[in-house]
Amino acid sequence: MGFPVIEDEPALDLDVLAELLRADGVYVTGELSANRVGRGQSNLTYAINDAAGRRWIARRPPRGNVLESAHDVQREFGILSALQATDIPIPTVLGEYVDERLAESPVVVMEYIDGLVVDRPETAEDLSHDLRGALGPALATTLASIHKVDLISVGLDGLSSHTPYAARQIKRWARQWSESRTRELPALDEMTSLLRHRMPKQRQLSLVHGDFHIQNVIADPQTGNVRAVLDWELSTLGDPLADVGSLLAYWPEASDEPTALFAASTLPGFASRADLTDAYMKASGRDITDLPYWHVLGLWKIAIIAEGVLRRALEDPRNAADGGPPQANLADQLIDRAWRTAVDAGLD
CATH class of the missing domain: 3.90.1200.10 (Aminoglycoside phosphotransferase (APH), C-terminal lobe)
Incomplete structure (x- = not known):
């Protein structure tokens, strides 16, 4: 179950991501690995894994030029943060990072939720x-x-x-x-x-x-x-x-x-x-x-x-x-x- 994997060189620096997550109190063991997941054609979505088997989701805008107001992962982070205390089924958000060492665009990290994804x-x-x-x-x-x-x-x-x-x-x-x-x-x-x-x-x-x-x-x-x-x-x-x-x-x-x-x-x-x-x-x-x-x-x-x-x-x-x-x-x-x-x- 879960997201289907897409082979792709991740468009973010995993060493920097591990550093940022640890600074926010997230337990990260060893080095991180990443796989592109899902069949979404908008923001790039990655399953992030550490050496202990912990998993997260990281999202960032597509590479290159994007249209104004499109692919706004920071807006997504704000909305998900506001809805955390409601009964709407959503992932728990962990961090929002704007760091040129990580990526040339904002990156949002949230929990990985296993289950059925009907996209094939x-x-x-x-x-x-x-x-x-x-x-x-x-x-x-x-x-x-x-x-x-x-x-x-x-x-x-x-x-x-x-x-x-x-x-x-x-x-x-x-x-x-x-x-x-x-x-x-x-x-x-x-x-x-x-x-x-x-x-x-x-x-x-x-x-x-x-x-x-x-x-x-x-x-x-x-x-x-x-x-x-x-x-x-x-x-x-x-x-x-x-x-x-x-x-x-x-x-x-x-x-x-x-x-x-x-x-x-x-x-x-x-x-x-x-x-x-x-x-x-x-x-x-x-x-x-x-x-x-x-x-x-x-x-x-x-x-x-x-x-x-x-x-x-x-x-x-x-x-x-x-x-x-x-x-x-x-x-x-x-x-x-x-x-x-x-x-x-x-x-x-």
Whole structure:
């Protein structure tokens, strides 16, 4: 169980990391070793091991130039620190280090949590039908618990603007598209215009994870319950339905037109998007009238993220995760799906 390993020369100095951890009171025996783990295409994630078998996770931004506001591991550290006393399943954070001897970028260290990480087709194929069926509703229930966090009590009320989230998301990701695209994609530009035109009125404000999907959680291999939610660098304050829409966007069904998006959820036994929506409604009690809009926006956003990942891999192939960067046509496929979803929901 746990994270799959990727062979890669670590982009941090392990001797310096051992020194910094010891200075913070962390027991470190002997020399450290590191392996790139996970299939995430954003921040570089390493499993760190000492001579006594202790394990930690270290995260840092990708190599080379990164877009402004992207890959912010220091923001992630602050959010995880604020949530330590809540019942949200997250890793314990150990340190945040800005030291040129360690790396040219900030590095965050947290505990290693063992468990089931469904980020490969073969992992999903090996699961029982019962476990497959449990994973989706467990994700939806965990997402509802994130949205119940009392922002004032945990000190996150000032994390970001309280202005309408849809407008902020469109502004941010449209800018990311203009800075990261590798070619023209008129259908995406037209989708941006549609999303601006159909923005719903914001009715709720909560902590929003920003990138919540099956590959960003560690689950119990027996029950499917979520042991840890990972990758918080995109977290902000906004409409909680945005997270649900993204979860649906990352959850293809067998009847969907195939794309290069990770498709574990198309296997028999996995919950449907309707099942996820029902589980979230049951756990949260929220009105989901505007959910189709956020589903479409989620697909649009993932298309832009995929293009950014592709650009970073083209600039420096070492940034690509195990399995390589996204296919060049993934953004096109996702925008096609976004348009079909919008038409089905009457948003066009």
